[in-house]
């Protein structure tokens with residue numbers, strides 16, 4: 104593992120020292136069987152991620168970024184290889200334990216937002232708290248605060264189709280953050296946004312990183328990746344390079 | 350996740366698909382409706398039959414040509430019986446003598462009573478009867494006098510009015526001694542019956558009594574069979590009196606020892622029993638129909654829930670991706686299925702109770718609310734929701750999060 108460099112961009116860019124090991128995958132492969140054909144989405148990926156890291160995963164289309172990300176987010180399981188989250192083997196965990204990790208430890212931000220279309224912004228953000236078992240009053244308060252934090256205090260009653268793309272992504276980020284996860288996983292969070300809105304979203308991640316979150320972002324844009332402190336490049340399901348950002 | 354939360358969610362998603370939900374609800378409602386409707390009606394009939402028969406008194410029985418309730422025997426068995434005509438009835442009464450009070454009765458319904466410009470609705474029952482009617486049906490004579498033996502003997506055009514008829518045609522004058530007209534015939538009012546004031550619909554008081562001889566003179570003797578009400582002196586002597594009455598009746602009818610009775614003898618208890626037998630059969634039929642309808646609508650619930658799960662695969666993926674456990678998804682869809690069938694059940698109960706009581710009302714029986722069957726109906730509906738909702742809910746809960754998220 105290459106520790107993130109302390110040297111960085113001009114400006115108020117801070118790099119926090121890495122904390123405890125939180126994600127460790129070893130020789131992970133993922134196969135998709137499509138009839139007679141077998142697709143190797145991941146061919147043996149080994150990676151360690153510590154708390155307080157800000158990591159970008161890059162690579163050409165089809166290189167396995169999303170596959171890897173879904174696995175890290177405990178949404179998908181590897182065909183072979185070992186995945187330890189917080190030093191606990193994910194393969195041995197029950198469905199409900201995985202649900203718990205998704206609920207409390209990880210905030211996932213999707214490229215396509217994945218908001219419930221019939222629910223307003225507030226209810227979408229409230230959702231993880233419902234599954235966390237929080238009472239109504241506490242939920243509303245936390246969800247409102249999360250929406251205010253992403254600058255959507257005025258849009259709480261809007262449904263996704265009444266919001267712009269950037270606003271939807273902010274709702275999705277608020278939802279990812281509402282339950283105070285320690286790790287934020289974002290799969291092309293700016294992929295569907297124009298570059299200005301994309302920069303705004305990245306500024307939000309910068310802020311979250313500064314506040315002590317661990318952030319992993321998938322992107323194929325160099326500009327976006329430069330926000331991270333460490334870049335892992337994938338090609339054909341293998342890690343091509345893994346280095347700190349200059 | 351709290352219970353209220355789950356049901357709020359279920360209703361939200363049911364209202365999102367109003368037409369589809371209502372059609373499924375309708376299926377359940379029909380199933381519940383049929384059983385609740387029939388049970389309501391039967392309950393109403395049973396309680397009014399019981400109250401009605403209690404009026405007859407525990408120590409009386411009836412002799413008629415036809416059985417009052419028949420379900421088991423072919424009609425042809427009774428059709429060829431001879432009518433109980435006036436001479437036979439008179440003879441029977443004479444033969445019974447002091448052993449029992451015999452009341453001859455024959456009636457015609459749907460008549461209008463006219464007094465000058467006033468008239469009743471065409472729903473008055475005119476009884477051709479005798480002096481024993483009043484005691485047989487437990488009436489009191491409020492004003493004037495009862496029918497007498499001479500009235501019957503001479504076929505006098507006199508009458509007693511039921512309270513409801515009095516209210517209609519003599520609202521604020523004394524009825525005694527006045528003339529009324531029924532079907533072009535004049536009758537002089539000699540007495541007024543006290544109101545029984547029971548049940549609604551007013552049937553016990555909506556009557557006019559006239560001597561049976563007069564009745565037969567006006568409406569003809571042929572094609573009429575007279576009913577005989579026999580009151581034993583006490584309940585202890587009921588069986589003995591009944592034996593005797595059957596013997597006398599056979600004598601009057603001129604039956605040979607090997608002939609079967611060509612008349613029916615029945616008491617309150619046998620009537621209630623006969624009614625209960627029929628009610629049980631009807632209830633069983635309604636239950637079977639309901640069971641089939643509910644089974645079919647249960648399949649409908651399952652079908653709709655499977656469609657709903659497929660349609661909302663993405664939503665399930667989203668929920669799982671942010672931490673919904675299996676049980677959360679399972680409960681969400683199960684609650685939806687249960688809510689669907691319970692709403693159907695409630696609609697069915699509402700229409701069943703309403704419809705059953707409407708028919709009961711039209712039949713002048715009592716209005717009732719079948720608590721037991723409502724409870725059973727709703728319980729069964731809840732059960733249907735659980736049983737037929739379980740597989741779709743399980744299917745939803747078992748979806749792989751990432752597969753579900755990818756679903757378009």
Ligand SMILES: Nc1ncnc2c1ncn2[C@@H]1O[C@H](COP(=O)(O)OP(=O)(O)OP(=O)(O)O)[C@@H](O)[C@H]1O
Nearest residue numbers: 135137142143144163164165166167168169170171
């Ligand atoms: N559900 C699936 N079934 C079959 N093949 C799949 C499935 N998901 C991904 N793949 C294949 O696995 C490989 C990696 O896909 P993945 O989505 O991880 O790529 P990616 O790096 O995220 O690409 P992009 O930048 O276009 O999002 C691709 O070849 C893809 O076709």
Ligand SMILES: [Mg+2]
Nearest residue numbers: 168169170290
């Ligand atoms: Mg991808």
